[in-house]
Amino acid sequence: PPPTPADSEASAPGGGDAATAESGGISKKAAKKAAAAAEKEAKKAAKAAEVAARELAQQGGPDPLADRYGDAPLIMSQAQTGTVWTHVKDVDESKIGQTITLRGRVHAVRGKGKSAFLVLRQQTTTVQCVFFVDDVNVSKGMVKYVSNLTKESVVDIVGIVAKPSEGPVLSCTQTDVEMAPSSIRCISRSVPVLPFQLEDAARSETAFEAEDSTYVRVGQDTRLNHRVIDLRTPANQAIFRVQSAVCELFRDALRARDFVEIHTPKLIGGASEGGASVFKLDYMGQPACLAQSPQLYKQMAIESDLERVFEIGPVFRAEDSNTHRHLCEFTGLDMEMAIKEHYFEVLDVLDALFLHMFDGLNERFKHELQVVSQQFPYEPLKYLRPTLRLEFPEGIKMLQDAGVEDVDPLGDLSTAHERTLGELVKQKYDTDFYILHKYPAGARPFYTMPDPSNPDYSNSFDIFIRGEEIISGAQRIHDVELLTKRAVECGIEVHTIQAYIDAFKYGALPHGGCGVGLERVVMLFLGLGNIRKTSMFPRDPRRLAP
Numbered sequence: 001p002p003p004t005p006a007d008s009e010a011s012a013p014g015g016g017d018a019a020t021a022e023s024g025g026i027s028k029k030a031a032k033k034a035a036a037a038a039e040k041e042a043k044k045a046a047k048a049a050e051v052a053a054r055e056l057a058q059q060g061g062p063d064p065l066a067d068r069y070g071d072a073p074l075i076m077s078q079a080q081t082g083t084v085w086t087h088v089k090d091v092d093e094s095k096i097g098q099t100i101t102l103r104g105r106v107h108a109v110r111g112k113g114k115s116a117f118l119v120l121r122q123q124t125t126t127v128q129c130v131f132f133v134d135d136v137n138v139s140k141g142m143v144k145y146v147s148n149l150t151k152e153s154v155v156d157i158v159g160i161v162a163k164p165s166e167g168p169v170l171s172c173t174q175t176d177v178e179m180a181p182s183s184i185r186c187i188s189r190s191v192p193v194l195p196f197q198l199e200d201a202a203r204s205e206t207a208f209e210a211e212d213s214t215y216v217r218v219g220q221d222t223r224l225n226h227r228v229i230d231l232r233t234p235a236n237q238a239i240f241r242v243q244s245a246v247c248e249l250f251r252d253a254l255r256a257r258d259f260v261e262i263h264t265p266k267l268i269g270g271a272s273e274g275g276a277s278v279f280k281l282d283y284m285g286q287p288a289c290l291a292q293s294p295q296l297y298k299q300m301a302i303e304s305d306l307e308r309v310f311e312i313g314p315v316f317r318a319e320d321s322n323t324h325r326h327l328c329e330f331t332g333l334d335m336e337m338a339i340k341e342h343y344f345e346v347l348d349v350l351d352a353l354f355l356h357m358f359d360g361l362n363e364r365f366k367h368e369l370q371v372v373s374q375q376f377p378y379e380p381l382k383y384l385r386p387t388l389r390l391e392f393p394e395g396i397k398m399l400q401d402a403g404v405e406d407v408d409p410l411g412d413l414s415t416a417h418e419r420t421l422g423e424l425v426k427q428k429y430d431t432d433f434y435i436l437h438k439y440p441a442g443a444r445p446f447y448t449m450p451d452p453s454n455p456d457y458s459n460s461f462d463i464f465i466r467g468e469e470i471i472s473g474a475q476r477i478h479d480v481e482l483l484t485k486r487a488v489e490c491g492i493e494v495h496t497i498q499a500y501i502d503a504f505k506y507g508a509l510p511h512g513g514c515g516v517g518l519e520r521v522v523m524l525f526l527g528l529g530n531i532r533k534t535s536m537f538p539r540d541p542r543r544l545a546p
Contacts, residue, residue: 111147336513378527422467473514
């Protein structure tokens with residue numbers, strides 16, 4: 001058949017769609033497509049209106065309680081209303097009959113017919129909120145709205161605290177009360193699909209050990225890749241409160257003994273402690289590195305006559321150690337102090353410090369310890385008063401007497417040897433916490449004071465929890481000639497630490513101190529088995545995000 005005018009126009013050079021586009025209009029094809037889209041949207045809107053009308057008819061008209069539920073406007077600091085929010089942990093029998101306002105996350109929700117049950121979670125505590133249609137406080141529309149809330153959404157709930165009608169609510173921490181809400185507003189809605197379920201991430205280790213267990217275990221990498229969600233589990237909430245408490249108790253104990261908190265540089269020239277395990281960088285055209293330790297600056301602070309100092313700050317180690325206890329960045333708890341006669345003065349302070357810390361955790365943070373143990377069961381730490389002290393040769397003898405043959409009496413202990421010695425100490429002395437001192441000189445940093453009676457050993461010490469080292473410390477060399485000699489022997493370029501050495505030229509106070517790994521202390525106190533559990537956003541050889 002002959003071509004139609006439209007066909008001819010479309011096939012003609014410069015005609016059809018191109019010509020229409022050039023003239024600023026739209027083609028017939030585009031117009032047809034737009035009309036079809038508009039018709040589709042109109043049908044969609046009509047259907048939505050029909051559904052809404054049907055719901056209104058079922059309710060007998062508009063929901064009179066519609067103003068009591070729904071998504072809240074975005075909070076942009078528009079106003080302060082004077083509303084008083086109650087923390088979920090404070091909702092108990094003393095508040096029965098009171099109307100309160102809560103803000104928390106939707107931990108779980110289920111709706112059925114004219115009722116809905118919502119578990120509200122705030123940090124480590126949960127409370128059940130019960131919605132029953134009565135057309136006075138709760139409508140069908142409210143129940144439907146609640147039932148469609150996504151887990152982890154943030155909501156505000158106003159209601160009356162009541163005694164549970166069917167006995168204690170065993171699925172919540174607040175077992176003796178429940179909420180009868182009259183209002184619920186969604187402050188921020190979570191996406192419907194989570195990387196993993198919180199109940200899976202929070203499940204007790206004992207549940208996985210059962211023979212017929214079919215539970216899903218959330219892997220470590222999955223947790224760390226989505227750490228913001230992982231940190232919401234009750235155990236993680238408690239772990240980092242315990243970590244905060246360790247810092248608080250560390251500060252309290254040292255401040256009570258006239259220590260001054262200092263803050264030292266983390267960008268330095270050369271290496272803090274020698275060796276190749278430093279993160280090197282370019283500092284305005286000069287070679288530099290991240291500090292492995294505040295050690296040198298702590299000592300300089302002592303020679304500035306501060307006499308007793310401590311620091312809580314980041315420490316960087318470029319060690320390719322993919323173990324359960326090593327990190328490339330961790331938080332160091334460091335202390336240094338002038339001594340009058342003997343490095344045992346340092347041990348006396350550390351003894352009192354850790355007893356204060358352990359007692360404080362057990363007495364003031366019982367709730368947090370209990371929450372951790374519910375997911376990660378552990379045996380409470382055993383420790384003596386005063387703390388057990390063993391000399392390094394005594395530890396070697398205990399290992400040899402137990403049949404350990406490959407131990408070097410003038411070398412450092414391997415991880416396996418430390419663990420075995422910890423077991424032997426526990427069997428003999430019934431303690432998980434002890435001090436091992438008089439380490440071989442060859443196993444310690446260049447600035448460690450040698451033992452005056454035997455140069456093969458040094459005035460140094462390590463402190464252990466559950467067979468793993470948490471502290472390394474010593475009396476420091478404060479004599480310039482001896483310090484320079486030891487630096488050269490350890491292969492350190494003296495000019496890179498000349499400012500440090502010069503600090504001892506002008507009259508030097510004898511001194512000693514130590515460094516403590518915060519994450520390791522928390523891991524071992526709680527028996528957690530992996531240091532990544534006690535680092536909020538861990539940095540190991542394979543992880544640099546989030």
